[in-house]
Amino acid sequence: MKTLRQWKHDYHHHTQAMHMLLENEDYSELRKYLAQLNSDFKNLTSMVSTGHPTLDAILSSKILIAKAHGISVEQTVFLPEKLSIPQTDLCVIIGNLLDNAIEACNKPNLQQPPYLNITIKIHKGMLYFKVINSSNGVYLFDKKNLLSTKNQPEHGYGFKNINDIVENYGGFFNYEPQSNSFAATIMIPLQSEEEEA
Structure with missing residues (x-):
């Protein structure tokens, strides 16, 4: 639960980082960032x-x-x-x-x-x-x-x-x-x- 709260707290940091990568058209780095977030989120969604x-x-x-x-x-x-x-x-x-x-x-x-x-x-x-x-x-x-x-x-x-x-x-x-x-x-x-x- 602590990890989930931390993830929610940092959510706006993630969106800002992705927005900057998009603005800079750094699609390769954006794909890597999204892949890591998706991996982390899969672990969090396993929590009941x-x-x-x-x-x-x-x-x-x-x-x-x-x-x-x-x-x-x-x-x-x-x-x-x-x-x-x-x-x-x-x-x-x-x-x-x-x-x-x-x-x-x-x-x-x-x-x-x-x-x-x-x-x-x-x-x-x-x-x-x-x-x-x-x-x-x-x-x-x-x-x-x-x-x-x-x-x-x-x-x-x-x-x-x-x-x-x-x-x-x-x-x-x-x-x-x-x-x-x-x-x-x-x-x-x-x-x-x-x-x-």
């Missing part, structure tokens, strides 16, 4: 602003990580000002969902370019999360429970932690592993004042 600083931080950082790995990201995030569910629990859900999605997008033998689609909103009186990502169709299960494919002893805790939190709030989760994509849907009931937000 929901009004919940902790959520904004984790969402923005995961999106930037995904883009740094060459993953195409689409996001739709709308949240009310007040949420009864602690941000710490929401961060566990979002962080694990996006970590798993980014990991899947970095696997070999994808049948399509890596992508990540994130939706977080209020839907039918519930807090609704949906994350869809490209996949190579390889999944690990343990007693019908989906596990992470990380080659680490603690693998599978991400999904377990998500499931425990969702069930604690009386919500539900659904995972759809397909041959070329993976979709995770989570819905958590909200209190009446949140439904109206």
Whole structure:
């Protein structure tokens, strides 16, 4: 957010510099200047602003990580000002969902370019999360429970932690592993004042 404020503050300096380059017909330098601004602005537009600083931080950082790995990201995030569910629990859900999605997008033998689609909103009186990502169709299960494919002893805790939190709030989760994509849907009931937000 600090970087974004600085960029806005310096915007008029950028326009003045570009105007001078245009007046001097220095088109080559102007193209370079615009290319650099465009690159900087792409990083800034990856930032999410929901009004919940902790959520904004984790969402923005995961999106930037995904883009740094060459993953195409689409996001739709709308949240009310007040949420009864602690941000710490929401961060566990979002962080694990996006970590798993980014990991899947970095696997070999994808049948399509890596992508990540994130939706977080209020839907039918519930807090609704949906994350869809490209996949190579390889999944690990343990007693019908989906596990992470990380080659680490603690693998599978991400999904377990998500499931425990969702069930604690009386919500539900659904995972759809397909041959070329993976979709995770989570819905958590909200209190009446949140439904109206």
